[in-house]
Amino acid sequence: MALPSKSFRDPDFRYRRAVETDIRKTFARVRRELAEQARAAQEQPHAVVTLPLPQRGAKG
Incomplete structure (x- = not known):
């Protein structure tokens, strides 16, 4: 709606x-507004998100 x-x-x-x-x-x-929004969405580069992995504890 x-x-x-x-x-x-x-x-x-x-x-x-x-x-x-x-x-x-x-x-x-x-x-026109929807087409402009679609064009703008295609032109924006996709963000790359890098998340650090938790370090594993030493086995011992």
């Missing part, structure tokens, strides 16, 4: 009536 990106309490939030929205533009914008 997708949550709204802004709360109605956010001062930057601007209410728009349904008849003033264009769902095609909204879907196009979301597709």
